[in-house]
Amino acid sequence: MSAADLTRATAADLAHRLSTGEVSSVEVTQAHLDRIAAVDGDVHAFLHVSEHALDTARQVDADRAAGLALPELAGVPIAIKDVLCTLDMPSTSGSKILEGWVPPYDATVVARLRAARMVPLGKTNMDEFAMGSSTEHSAYGPTKNPWDLERIPGGSGGGSAAAVAAFEAPVALGSDTGGSIRQPGAVTGTVGVKPTYGGVSRYGAIALASSLDQVGPVSRTVLDAALVHDVIGGHDPRDATSIPDQWPSMAEAARRGLTGDALKGLRVGVVRELEGDGFQSGVKQRYHETLDLLAGAGAEIVEVSCPHFEYAVAAYYLILPAEASSNLAKFDSVRFGLRANVTGTVEDVMGATREAGFGPEVKRRIILGTYALSAGYYDAYYGSAQKVRTLIQQDFDAAFEQADILVSPSAPTTAFKFGEKLADPLAMYLNDVTTIPANLAGVPGMGLPMGLAPEDGLPTGLQLMAPARHDARLYEVGAAIEQLLEGQWGQPLWSQAPALATALGSNGGAR
């Protein structure tokens, strides 16, 4: 088995080969570390590569050799978005204000990965505090899209999506506040899921907007995302917003989708407001071809209207900055992170620290949020935005009366070039027009590859949305659609990505 095969294998396949003893976790982990060494100089998906990965892998191999019963994903490597606290690696959330900070605790999702005996490979790049759609707002420089290094990998979780697309990791964790898992998935040809709000613990996820943030899986296949979801999901007493329900197995749902006839008779709701102006022609073309394919497979395509989605971006850019301005108040130069070297009172030091430690987008949103929450403006802005949230939930409720699942493109365009939208914050904000409604309503959403746009040869993404608590439906239907599309293409979309140049002295992991 060559190392290149190991880096292109799915997590499900690796788990199987590890369980039969065909490969060891050390071999699998080493192949990915070598791949990172070979391509990450160009891609810059990682902010930190773990020095403990091989030790962790070695321990899994030893326990397997000793005959211990191990969880399904034991020994499979995983990349972790830098928004998540990790005991043994710095956790910066892409910000200078947390440069080098090593948390005194693990996020619950990270603790669960470790308990499942997965192998953390490192921390992935992101827009600072998850504010952005391109990773251009990372304090540590942007991640490049593996399909075209001159283009953005999406954001905020561009690092996790690029790591998976560039075969540096089979799976990764992301976080999605307004599309930060699904939009990077769309532009890198990968899969990503934003679970139902409260379905996955937020404990130890450095908060952006607490009523919108959700942690979720990033992968190359729907089944792999489901396997990771099963590891990280479920009730956590340390998160007061965690849903106490029992959840069905997402992996079982995905496997059902691959073997059954999930699409037959399925009512697929096409959201009228999530296409049209501002959507690239190749995105629309692939979207309508996919809808035709679904109809051919027995799905019933129904058009649904969600008239208040038009107000979603506006509501989001009031609620998010308001919550962020409060959440980011903790970066006060006292308990952790940066302290500016100035004289004066503690408030002078605090102001100088936040001036030096926050990037322009973070400052923009904190000031906007402070404005939205100020006396005299609260009702007009924040209060109105919360009402829009109710209207959007009602739109979803009505749409799910008519359809089992809702669909839209996951992003309006393919990957754009660096710098293209950096000077115009409003243009950047519109990248998430398709993904924001799910966060506002708390419903789960999945992004999966939908083919390459004919005009530029770059990936497009399909978004699926299900009612709250029905994440398993996404996996069942998503796996069936993925299988249907790959049947058309003759191969997975990610296998068509151009080869990346590998660094001198490294050959992509063959050792």
Place this chain on the structure above:
Amino acid sequence: MSEITPERVAHLAMLARIALTDDEIQKLTGELGAIVDSVAKVQQVATPDVVATSHPIPLTGGMRPDVVGETLTTEQALAGAPDHDGSRFRVTAILGEEQ
């Protein structure tokens, strides 16, 4: 048009404890004006009869039994601090000269 002026941005920056430069205040005044004008469209549909939603999935309770759980040690809590004396965070003066 919005009411975003340089004076207002400077005041908001003071409230948010960010020592913005004059150049940043000028730039943000224009940007925030455009953003606020755009997001103000929420007012078109936020009529008095619509209730506000603060939390997407309604939950009640969320309280755990009142027992001592795992906590950080003093050493762990201070480990990431810019300055400390071994048992407390150390900061500069709380009050300025004029106070």
